[in-house]
Amino acid sequence: MELFFFFLISLLLVYSIYFGIWTLAYKTKENVTGMRPSLPPGSFGWPIIGETLQFIAAHYEGTVDKFVSKRATKYSSKVFKTSLLGENFIVFSGAAANRFIFSNDNKWFARWRPPSVQKLFPSMKFVPIEHDAAKAKKFMSLFFKFNEAQKLVASIDSISRNQLKNNWEGKDKVQVHPLVNMYTFALVCHLFLSINDTEKVSKLLYHFNHLNEGILSIQLSIPGTPFYRAIKAAEALRKEIYLIIKERREALAKNLASPTQDVLSQMIAVPFDDGFMPELEIADKILAFLIGGQDTTTATITFAMKYLAEMPHLYNEVLKEQREVRALMKPREVLCWEDVQKMRYTWNFVNEVMRHRTIIPGAFREAKTDINYEGYVIPKGWKIYWSVGFTQHNSEYFSEPEKFNPIRFEGSGPPPYSYVPFGAGPLMCPGKEYARMTILVFLHYAVKMFKWEPILPNEKLKFKLVHVPAEGFPVRLSPHQN
Structure with missing residues (x-):
């Protein structure tokens, strides 16, 4: 106990010395320049930890928008300062802030990732973050170029029907979230890696779930913690991906695979401005693509099905539209791009799910230079948290x-x-259109085949990379008679 207090006092002493030196340097700079930047209102919270604990707790509870709104109300400002994750932060919210960030992102802002994310994806150490984003955009563009909409819809249609037939049909009860998770992961494995083997997909998904649970956790590399499990999961996934890369290189060399057949082939065969990507970077990019194409989509479908169960009148409206789409398809059985375009009410419903539930509460940025915004100065190097949920519930x-x-x-x-x-x-x-097709095609077949009733009406949420029902949203299935 005495050692603990000695350690704590030492930390506070080091922090006090650091803060005193920083303050003296900052005041000296002010005296030299004769100017004092006007920071937004706010509070840095406790020494060292700032408001990190409140912020992380809000993430786990699904109340980040309340964390932001409480402070925005207190300071009468949609932009305020705080301290999070050991960094000075400015929190943005509101439509004007969204416009400001989108209009000036490459000019004044750089993408920033928390230390836990940087440790889980080691290629970030040698890949400039601007290049990282540009590469991701390039390969996604190539993916959609070589996989036109109709081809994508056909693949999504096939996997949706197979998943529902194999895992839902004939069941009285199912857990929605794990099964939707399997569907979206099987789909990204097929489209991004050309993997269709059920056993291999399940093995990858096991590690992938542990990775997602620890990405935004407290950075403690101690056995038993979410972050430690995420590190081990990332290592296991990279090991599997390295084997897949080796096999694909050999197949490409023998003309047994196409350079445009999926994202992996493109990453191996297509050079970027700085040349071909090393295997570590390819593996990390694939993991990032799997996360981007799977987790948020899974949560959106799960909550869409939850809202449909809780509001039967909305279920009936969605079912009505999907039956109209199906009637216009006859005698064709497979959905096409034009069919998806007709699902207007269903897509409005899904948009309201994403607004009301707020799947992703916000994003991080870093100021590349001193920025003036609404009469305040945001110093170069300060981090930005851009809140989505607060705006959507305003x-x-x-x-x-x-x-x-x-x-x-x-x-x-x-x-x-x-x-x-x-x-x-x-x-x-x-990936917006990909997500839209993935969601709408699955909902088309789900509502066409079943009605469902929640087994746990007041089920709580738990935090992974996004919020999901704590017990997986178990439901009772009732197949339609026709």
Whole structure:
């Protein structure tokens, strides 16, 4: 106990000395320049830890928008300062902030990732973050170039039906989230890696789930902690991906695989501005692509099915539209791109799910230079947390924001930059259409085949990379008679 207090006092002493030196240097700079930057209002919280514990707790509880709104109200400002994860932070919220970030992202902002993410993806140490984002965008563009919409819809249609037939049909009860998770992961493995073997997909998914649970956890590399399990899972996944890369290189050399057949082949065969990517970078990119194409989509489908179960009138509207789509398809059995375009009400419903539930609460950035915003100065090197959830639950942009209402997305929809689950403008997510097809095709077959009733109506949530039902959202299935 005495050693603990000695350690704590030592930390506080070191921090006090550091803070005193920093303050003296900062004041000296002010005296030299004659100017004092006007930081946004706010509080840095406790010494050293700042408001990190409150922020992490809000993430785990699914209340990040309340963390932001409480402080925005307290300081009467949609931009405020705080200290998170050992860094000075400025928190942005509101439609004007969204517009500002999207319009100036490459000019004034750089992407930033928490230390836990950087440790789990070691290639970040030698790949400039701007190059990392540019490469991801390039390979996703190539993916959609060589996999036109109709081909993608056909693949998604096939895997949706197979998953529902093998894992849902004939069951009285199922856990929705794990089964949807298997569907989205099987799909990304097929499209990004050309892996269709069920046993191999299940093995990868086992490690992948542990990785997701620890990505945004407290960085403690101690056995038994989520972060330690994530490190081991990332190592196991990279080992598997290295074997897949080796096999693919051999297949490409023998013309047994195509350079355009999937994302992996493109990463191996297509050089970037700085040449071909090393295997570590390819493996990390594949992991990032799997995360981007799987976890948020799984959560969206799961919560869509939860809302449909809780609001039968909305289920009936979605079912009505999907039956109309099916009637227009006859005698064709497989969905096509034009069919997906007709699912307008269903997509409005899904958008309201993403607004009401807020699948991804925010994102990180770093100031590349001193930035002026609404009369405040954001110093170079400070980190930015850009809040999505606060804006989506703000009555300034959405009337009765706590009410679930898909109609708000009809016509011109919400005010510009108030709803940005896929980004906007030059920062629009290149995988938006892929996510839309993945969600709508699965919901088409799910509502066409079943009705479902929650077994745990008041089920709590747990935090992985995103929030999911704590018990997997178990339901009772009732197949349609026709």
